[in-house]
Amino acid sequence: MNIPFLDLGAPYRELRPEIDAAVARVLASGWFVGGPEVDAFEADYAAYCGATHCVGVANGLDALHLALRAMAVGPGDEVIVPSNTYIATWLAVSQCGATPVPVEPDARTCNIDPALIEAAITPATRVILPVHLYGQPADMDAILAIARQHGLRVLEDGAQAHGARYRGQRLGAHGDAVAWSFYPGKNLGAMGDGGAGTTNDAQLADRLRVLRNYGSRVKYVNEVQGTNSRLDPLQAAILRVKLAHLDDWNARRRAIAARYQQGLASRGLSLPQVPDWAEPVWHLYVVQHPQRDALQQQLQAAGVGTLIHYPIPPHLQQAYAVAGFAQRQFPKAEQMASQCLSLPMGPHLADDQAGAVISAVNEAARRLTV
Numbered sequence: 001m002n003i004p005f006l007d008l009g010a011p012y013r014e015l016r017p018e019i020d021a022a023v024a025r026v027l028a029s030g031w032f033v034g035g036p037e038v039d040a041f042e043a044d045y046a047a048y049c050g051a052t053h054c055v056g057v058a059n060g061l062d063a064l065h066l067a068l069r070a071m072a073v074g075p076g077d078e079v080i081v082p083s084n085t086y087i088a089t090w091l092a093v094s095q096c097g098a099t100p101v102p103v104e105p106d107a108r109t110c111n112i113d114p115a116l117i118e119a120a121i122t123p124a125t126r127v128i129l130p131v132h133l134y135g136q137p138a139d140m141d142a143i144l145a146i147a148r149q150h151g152l153r154v155l156e157d158g159a160q161a162h163g164a165r166y167r168g169q170r171l172g173a174h175g176d177a178v179a180w181s182f183y184p185g186k187n188l189g190a191m192g193d194g195g196a197g198t199t200n201d202a203q204l205a206d207r208l209r210v211l212r213n214y215g216s217r218v219k220y221v222n223e224v225q226g227t228n229s230r231l232d233p234l235q236a237a238i239l240r241v242k243l244a245h246l247d248d249w250n251a252r253r254r255a256i257a258a259r260y261q262q263g264l265a266s267r268g269l270s271l272p273q274v275p276d277w278a279e280p281v282w283h284l285y286v287v288q289h290p291q292r293d294a295l296q297q298q299l300q301a302a303g304v305g306t307l308i309h310y311p312i313p314p315h316l317q318q319a320y321a322v323a324g325f326a327q328r329q330f331p332k333a334e335q336m337a338s339q340c341l342s343l344p345m346g347p348h349l350a351d352d353q354a355g356a357v358i359s360a361v362n363e364a365a366r367r368l369t370v
Contacts, residue, residue: 049172
């Protein structure tokens, strides 16, 4: 049995009549930039997240970058970021001319460790940028308390956490804003790129709308140097169809994660840990093993697709060589980069496939301990 890491065509096959109708509606409307489809999705997604405002943009990186700009982050400023994250979190800071300041993760959750944040704050710090990595919420109460104490903004990276709950409340408006990605492989994925920012701050939302549209709110009148970053109506219409199924799809992910948690019991294999206050949506199911590469090779030979999120931490990427970070400067992030392995996960993974993954992982891990 060959088990792909993720079947990107499965959501369309499940929802084909609804998606085809939505696409046909947009094509017939003749409205291909902005308009009622985007407005309707923004309203629906804001309501889903429990936020007052949603502003659609072209992708998740733009959502982060423009939210930081809306918070007036610029050259000379610092933004606290996780050392263990996808590089887009850092790039958004750098694109503002600001400096990303890494903080190590909590080894149990892989998310930024609030206990280490305060030591990284300087007079130049403007924003704390936690990531809800793998679909598991960061500890927002602790992060918000630090931010309030120091007069800092909080921008959440929710790219992997659509529908996740922190202390019973969906992510979307705990901090000052949340940046979302609708990349096709996300829990709520478009058929192309897409992104958004959600917030309860009307002023922030207004700045985002201006920045995404060339710095303009009135055509040919440009208040600031903005950019062209707009969620197009085709993607908005498709996302609106998928949003109605998101809770069901997340429930399927939780069921698979529960099977993995119960069935994976091999020596040397570390499983995800979930705090009592978190309700993750399992964008990724990430295990850790000291012989990760060998484990991945054995799973590939057994027909099980896996990926590594992420093989090189941002501080060791060539893109950040100029920052002068040293090897072992962020050992927890480096350990995760060397040991993490993402197993097949998605709402369309069949029960027999999940069972086969469990058997293959246990057998491969057993061989590695002999």
